Amino acid sequence: MLTEPSFDLYPNKKAGLVLANFSGGQGKSGVEDGPKYMLRQGLRQDLQELGWTTSIEEPLASDDYEKRKETDTSDVWGIVKRPQLVGEATKQIYESAKKVLERGEMPVTIGGDHSVAIGSIAAVFEKHPDACVLWIDAHADINTPSTTDSGNLHGCPVSFLMGLDSENTPPSLQWVPKCVKPNKIAYIGLRDVDAGEKRILRENHIPAFSMYHVDRFGLNHVIEMALQAINPDGDCPIHLSYDVDAMDPLFVPATGTPVRGGLTLREGLFVAERVAETGKLVALDVVEVNPTLAVHDMHVLDTVSAGCAVARCALGETLL
Numbered sequence: 047m048l049t050e051p052s053f054d055l056y057p058n059k060k061a062g063l064v065l066a067n068f069s070g071g072q073g074k075s076g077v078e079d080g081p082k083y084m085l086r087q088g089l090r091q092d093l094q095e096l097g098w099t100t101s102i103e104e105p106l107a108s109d110d111y112e113k114r115k116e117t118d119t120s121d122v123w124g125i126v127k128r129p130q131l132v133g134e135a136t137k138q139i140y141e142s143a144k145k146v147l148e149r150g151e152m153p154v155t156i157g158g159d160h161s162v163a164i165g166s167i168a169a170v171f172e173k174h175p176d177a178c179v180l181w182i183d184a185h186a187d188i189n190t191p192s193t194t195d196s197g198n199l200h201g202c203p204v205s206f207l208m209g210l211d212s213e214n215t216p217p218s219l220q221w222v223p224k225c226v227k228p229n230k231i232a233y234i235g236l237r238d239v240d241a242g243e244k245r246i247l248r249e250n251h252i253p254a255f256s257m258y259h260v261d262r263f264g265l266n267h268v269i270e271m272a273l274q275a276i277n278p279d280g281d282c283p284i285h286l287s288y289d290v291d292a293m294d295p296l297f298v299p300a301t302g303t304p305v306r307g308g309l310t311l312r313e314g315l316f317v318a319e320r321v322a323e324t325g326k327l328v329a330l331d332v333v334e335v336n337p338t339l340a341v342h343d344m345h346v347l348d349t350v351s352a353g354c355a356v357a358r359c360a361l362g363e364t365l366l
C-alpha cells in the first residue's frame with residue numbers, strides 16, 4: 047500500500063531547477079559539471095513524468111566563476127579560500143531561488159559543492175521563516191572561519207546560515223541572513239565531523255544523527271527522531287539539503303570528499319521518500335556530484351543516477 051505523496055506547499059506541482067554549477071567552495075574541479083550531467087541523465091524529463099512542471103534558472107551564467115577560481119589567487123581571508131567568489135555565487139543562487147519561490151515553484155538546487163546551499167536556504171527562510179532543514183551528509187559543514195582546517199567554504203555553509211561566530215564572517219558573506227536556529231536543523235548520515243564541529247553541535251544542542259545512530263536505532267527511527275526534533279507538530283516547511291556523499295562511496299564514488307561506511311543506496315533514497323511522504327517539502331538541494339573524480343564510466347553513471355534518484359524520490363516517485 048503506497049500513498050500518493052501530496053506536496054502541501056506546491057499543490058500545482060511546479061518546480062524550478064536552479065543550476066548551481068559552482069566548485070569554489072572546495073579545491074577540486076569537476077563538481078561544477080554536476081548539473082550538466084544530471085540534466086543529461088534525464089532529470090528534467092523524470093520530474094515532468096512525475097507530474098511536475100519545471101523551469102530552469104541559471105544564476106551563474108553571466109560570469110565565469112571557474113575561470114576566476116583558477117586565476118584569482120588574492121581571494122583569501124585568513125585561512126578561508128575564495129570568500130569573494132563564494133559570496134557572489136551564493137548571492138546569485140539566492141536571487142534565483144527567490145524568483146523560483148515567488149513564482150510558486152519549488153527550488154530544486156543542483157550543485158555544485160555544498161556551499162551553494164547558502165543561497166537556497168537563505169531564500170527559503172526569507173519566504174518561510176518557520177521552515178526547518180534536514181541536512182543529509184557524511185559531514186556537518188558547520189565549521190566557522192575560526193574552526194575550519196581546510197579553509198574550504200563547502201565545509202562552512204551551516205555556520206553562516208546560523209550566524210555562528212559572526213564577528214569572523216568574511217565581508218563578502220555578511221549578506222547571508224542568520225536564519226537557521228539550532229532547533230531547526232537536523233543531520234543524518236554523519237561520520238566525518240571535525241573536532242571543532244563536534245563542539246559546535248554539542249554546545250548548540252543540534253540534533254545530529256551519525257551512522258552510529260543509524261545502526262543503533264535503524265534509519266526509519268532516526269528519521270522520525272530528526273523530524274520530531276525540528277518539526278514536532280509536523281507543520282513546518284522542510285528544506286532537504288542532500289549531499290550525495292551521505293551515501294556510501296560504493297554507490298556514490300564520484301564525489302569530492304567520500305567517506306566509507308555510509309548509507310546504502312536504498313537507505314539514501316528512503317530518506318528522500320520519507321520526506322516526500324510528509325507533504326512538507328519546500329526545497330531540495332542535491333550537491334557534490336563530481337563526475338570528474340570517477341575512475342571509470344560506471345562510476346559516473348552510478349553517481350549521477352543516484353543524484354537523480356534522490357531528486358525523483360524527494361519529489362514523489364513511488365515504487366508502484
Ligand SMILES: NC(=[NH2+])NCCC[C@H](N)C(=O)O
Nearest residue numbers: 160185189196198200201303
Ligand atoms: N560539503 C562537503 N562535502 N564538505 C566536506 C567538509 C570536510 C571538512 N569538514 C572541511 O571542513 O573541509
Ligand SMILES: [Mn+2]
Nearest residue numbers: 184185289291
Ligand atoms: Mn559531505
Ligand SMILES: [Mn+2]
Nearest residue numbers: 160183187289
Ligand atoms: Mn556537505
